[in-house]
Amino acid sequence: MVMVFYGNNGKSNPVSMESRVEHQTKNQITYDIHLPSDLGMLYKVRLGLQSLENSISQLSLRHFKIQNISTLDTFSLTINKILPLSLNGDRWIEFPIQWPLKEALSVVTYHLTVFSRNILSERNSVRMTACIYGTHGDTGDRSLLQSLQNVQHGEENESFLVVDAVELGELDKIVLLISSKTDCKLHIKKLHVKEAAKEHPTYVFEVNEQFSVDANKPNIEREIPRSFAIRGDKQNNDIDNNLNKEGSQARNATEYTIKVYTGDKRGAGTDANVHIILYGTEDKSEVFHLSQSLERQNPFERGKVDTFKIKTKKLGSLRSIEIGHDGKGFASGWFLEKVQITDAASNSLYCFNCNR
Structure with missing residues (x-):
């Protein structure tokens, strides 16, 4: 199991828990973790399995508690989930940290729609992850193709995926990592991201690229900046010109x-x-x-x-x-x-x- 900690000034590297056990009983493990002081006030934790090839086939998480040993401020949360969340699916859980007298962020569900000509036909050989970035951090690398068994198909070759994460604020970019077991070509037109509970905004990330994936070469990494946001009739869309500055x-x-x-x-x-x-x-x-x-x-x-x-x-x-x-x-x-x-x-x- 690994954890990533997010603070007001940045985030930690993935912290492996295997070598940090301080105390262990049948149903509880206590870890001793020293984080860089420049992270600032912690506001989010992501924990899960580093890879699905891990020797642990499933990880049952019941309760999480974290304490600052300097201030003795304590945060606890009941989780009651098993990783991975689905067969070959999401292996990460995110939750906000609410310290005393501090307002916490919320966990929201994001809908990520991939517009592609052939993403479904290549899903058995291609491995692709997406990391969504916003003003409140990122989602980490989330598997796209492994979850395609649950997608909904639209008329324009759309693949519909779900990502649960601590709210990201305004989205600004997506980083894709693509690799494959065999040589292939993967065409991606664009990506749409929106909160499941809201009709707007929809963030549009235009890709318009055919990726030539070589099985013998490292991952292809692409940073896709936000093209624009569709905010609905009652709000100004990003694509509206605003030249009347006073x-x-x-x-x-x-x-x-x-x-x-x-x-x-x-x-x-x-x-x-x-x-x-x-x-x-x-x-x-x-x-x-x-x-x-x-x-x-x-x-x-x-x-x-x-x-x-x-x-x-x-x-x-x-x-x-x-x-x-x-x-x-x-x-x-x-x-x-x-x-x-x-x-x-x-x-x-x-x-x-x-x-x-």
Whole structure:
């Protein structure tokens, strides 16, 4: 069994319990754990099996208690669960820590939908995990394909999975780890994540990649940043432009000229809604919906260059961009050659090559 501890200032490395037994009876084991002091106040624990190949086939967890030996503050929780939670399924349990006079986070159920052409046909040979990151930490690596026996199938090759975790706050990225017993190709279009108990928001992570998995090579790791969030009619979606800043925000705004180069090959254009985020050394922009091309009414046509102007807060020197689309429209595929951005304040030109 291993544990991962989360504090206000970060998280610990996985802590193996095998060599830390201080006292053991028939139904209770006490561990002595020394955590780095820079973790700050602990707010979450994840515990479970390091791997399903562990010599322990099942782990029955009844009760958990943790005590700070310096302050004697104590937290206890009744669990009554057996790991793994299902056959070849989730082998982790997360729960928040509620210290005296401190408010704790909640445990929520997340629905993760994978849009893929062939994920089900490859599930017996491919191993894939996803780690969802938010403002309150991460879920750790959770198995995707091993749980596909319980998925629901939609009309667009959707695979529906469930992840129970301490609430993550605003989601910002997903890290995928992919390996396989045999050489294969796995195509993933996008990922959607939402809380099961809420209709909104739905966080969209666009992937649009075919992974060539080699059985003789290490895991493929991909960090997928959030593309945008769908927040419903009564709230502002991330993709809504918000250029009407007032007061000091307006005075500190910087104008950027964005030139988008669509490739000159068959099927390169798109009718989908395209959005972009700029990342600088000082800050990042909001999400901008690129719809008003200065050259033409229908942007992103094959072999064309479209120019857009946006205003946002000062970002410093640009270091990266995030650009994608929502997959809607009759012809939603898109081959993006490159993006050029000019900072009007400094007259600096930045070029980001894509060629995909």
